[in-house]
Amino acid sequence: MHPDPSPRAAKLLSDLRGFMAAHIYPNEQLYHDQVAAERWAHPPILDELSDRAKAAGLWNLFFSGEQGQNLSNAEYAPLCEEMGRVHWSSQAFNCSAPDTGNIETIAHFGTDAQKERWLLPLLDGTIRSAFAMTEPAVASSDATNIACSIRRDGDDYVIDGRKWWISGAGDPRCAIFILMGKTDPDAPRHKQQSMILVPRDTPGINVLRPLTVFNYDDAPHGHMEIVFEGVRVPAANILLGEGRGFEIAQARLGPGRIHHCMRLVGLAERALELWCRRLKERVAFGKPLAEQGVQLERVAEARMAIDQARLLTLKAAHMMDTVGNKAARAEIAMIKVVAPNMACKVIDWAIQAHGAAGISQDTVLAQSYAHARKLRFADGPDEVHRAQVGKLELARYT
Template sequence: GLGAVSKMLVRRRAPSLLRSLSGVQRRLISSGKGSEYLTRVKAFMNEHVYPAEDEVMRHQNSASRWTVPKVIEDLKVKAKSEGLWNLWVPADLDPGHKLGVGLSNEEYAALAEEMGAVPFASEVFNCGAPDTGNMEVLLKYGSGEQKEKYLTPLLDGTIRSCFAMTEPAVASSDATNIEASLVREGDSYIVNGHKWWTSGALDPRCKICIVMGKTDTTAAKHKQQSMLLVPMPSEGLEVVRPLTVFGYDDAPHGHAEVRFQNVTVPSSNMILGEGRGFEIAQGRLGPGRIHHCMRLIGMCERALSLHCRRAMSRTAFGGRLSDKGVVRKDIAESRIAIDQARLLVMKAARSIDEGGAKKARREIAIIKAVVPLMAQKVIDSAMQVHGAAGFSQDTPLAYLWSQARWLRMADGPDEVHYETVAKMELKGHEGDAR
């Protein structure tokens, strides 16, 4: 009984099938290598990822939804064998290109856009969050032992990881509020704390958790927090329940509430050293925000493509929807918003490439404030033209919208990014004001 509806699902195939490299994209990619990988990722998406979408969705609506869908593991094998693996590893962290393929952040950004259009695609290329961020931390700050134990299998895609900072009891956008305690006792750390929104903790493959917590409540404000590696499962570590996001639970990945009660880990699991939590957090966020934002732009392109096709295929009140002025204005506004946002993100990626994440701080704050909000609007307007179908499981739109919405919160709420931008702007005028 899926007639008309399943046709709709079929229609949900790759927008990029139809497009070869656009002028814009060509221009955005400075090196031949970036453009080569973009072509290959596009091809892989069209041949393997889009066609798998229905199967993944079926799995997500089945009883075994909290297990890993086989199709994704198969796709990982294929992607790896084609050398489309760990594409996110930036050339500068990977001198001989032994881990990844040696792309710049700017080059990878264009790939992230392609992957963004399908929710599980990043994982297929071992480019999914939060693993990429966690791998980056280990790559940059991990000890030899830590790398061997956790980075290697993560790069191999045999395990997954999670990152536990946010706590229900405090406003966690201000990381100085984090209260979990990491207490040194002999050769161990004892972890106590209550976390939530630990994404990925419910995934059966998740074997390691980076926990943020206080090692010294008497130190200077930005020296109190540290990051500790906690293997999963561990005694005293309880994954309490999945949280939902607009009714979606993102199984089997999941966003977990997690309790730590006297969880004990070897002291060698401390990353970089006590009190370095903030420093690590800072470093972790730059490229990850580029990835998130470019994936959102990929979602927007998909949404706009669906928007146009639907508008051209439906007739109401005497004409095609695509001939109605308000629908056309929405389409134009979406195109404009996407193009603007992409330029901003590419510029921020280039800034990281040129001067590092710290120097690109303002630009990173800007894209984080701009892109999720933009995506929310673009996808919302694509939903609207779909009528009630737009809210349902028959298009990817409602789910993509939920992603845009929560990305206005994760990695820091809009308000905090506006603050960063304002602060830097005002600083530029100090001395001028009288």
């Protein structure tokens, strides 16, 4: 169905798998120990792993540009799956959200000055970023509701509003926000919003609290609730111009959805591996769990569901590469429903097979489930994507 990856992409995947085996899996516990010791500090092991990844040529794998690997979406997707097997590992390769989307946004829509100030250090991994869109006071699944004010005042814009679920804002290296807000409430519905670059150290930015996902705070990355109060930035910080926010958002979200979904495939694949090993090791009611009928049925269902989600995501990636994001919008919407729901189901079954250990800190499964469940909201809730798929399907018959 899809072309074979280029020899270079195949080698990158082989090298990445070797790197994961040699450096990521052996340091999983150390990473968690360092985060537990100082929750909102940068874990030193990430610097060591990042240096190794740069030296191995496994840096900025997602990026198409001078500092990246220039892979197609379909070529990058299997790399995403491999990194997704460990929730935090994409950071070691400078391939983690929201930086990937923010880097692509600045690369495509930023001015030369904006690229010099923010893009280069993001690509080098010396700073991190956050994307400030969602708001607590409105249904942000309909982004036209976003009310945060971006008001022109002379040579500046002044920002006032409340944002939450701002992923990455907890990281001490976070230096820049891309913020979406309203510049003209009287403009046509999809021309009211704009995006603007807001340096993290600008006066008036107040972080209220980290939000938790089933009591996981995702430190030091974090999902923060933030008040922007009289935040003043130069007018030159606007991206592309006033009223272009939705245009930027559509370009930004397509590739990111591929990344999320393939990482979820990797997360589910690892859960299935842990589950199958557990079934081989445990005996209940006089025979191994692997011989229990319900487990055999669930393992088979999991295998089929993972492969189906992978193929659908690869199809979406291939279409984005060949016919463009707009023509692939139904497939992109479908994978955002299919992949998180698949991962939730597979990880839940793996938890059940592990018994009480599955909900403890002794396995990665509980945190994996929390992450997968969260992604049924990120980049749009299931209901929005289903509605889009339904409308596009019905439109074929008009």
